Amino acid sequence: MVHLIVIYDAKAERTRHYRTYLRRHLTHLQQSVFEGDVTAGTADEIRETMDGLVSESAYDAAVVYEVSSQSYLKREAYGDDPADDKHIL
Amino acid sequence: MVHLIVIYDAKAERTRHYRTYLRRHLTHLQQSVFEGDVTAGTADEIRETMDGLVSESAYDAAVVYEVSSQSYLKREAYGDDPADDKHIL
Known part of the structure; x- marks a missing residue:
């Protein structure tokens, strides 16, 4: 498993695209920040999806942070x- | 040096407290997300300041992520x- 932190910035009318997708895999920490543990395969899928979503709008931006082990974070x-009840760290 | 990612969630009228302080040490990435390299001492100061600011309002919340080396991130x-022009990673 790897630990991801995903942040995004999008116009109000587009945020639901990010939230609907990211909620499937990660914990919604606050506003436009999601966090959680996923498989390496899912991490790759999340990066591809963020790339695709961001490319749909000149305004959008996102960053995917990955730490191979929580011990580094x-x-x-x-x-x-x-994240407390999800025992993230 | 250590690498920090700082996120916060505060009511509109309080966000300036976070931004004014965090801008001194980190790059403003988007909305309520800051990132950058700081000394271990400054990282401790940032944690103490976030703790202090959050304690001023029941609504506020913040998370400080630290990675000891960018090679782990x-x-x-x-x-x-x-962050591009600041050569963060």
């Missing part, structure tokens, strides 16, 4: 953390 | 990437 959450 | 950007 120090994560400190402040306030409410939707 | 695979980063794919799609569309415009403000």
Whole structure:
């Protein structure tokens, strides 16, 4: 498994495309940020899908961060953390 | 140096507190996402500041991700990437 953080920036009318897709694989952390553990294959699919969605609109942008193991990632959450109940870290 | 990704969620009237502070140390990637390389000391200061800001409002939340070396982080950007000119990765 690999750990992904996915962020995107899109006009209001396009955000649902990102959310509907990303919700299938990751936890919706806040606004335009998703996080979670997926297989390497799913990580590749997510990158391809982000590439495709972003190419549909000149305004859109996205970044997919991957860490091969959570042990490389120090994560400190402040306030409410939707990832808490998913035991992300 | 360590590599940080900082995300926050705050009501509109409070976002400037986060942006004004984070801009001093990191690149503003999009909406409520900042990223960049800082010293370990600055990373600790950023965590303390996020903790302090979040504690001021029940609604606010933030997550600070730290990767000790960029070699552990695979980063794919799609569309415009403000970090590009800062040679983040």
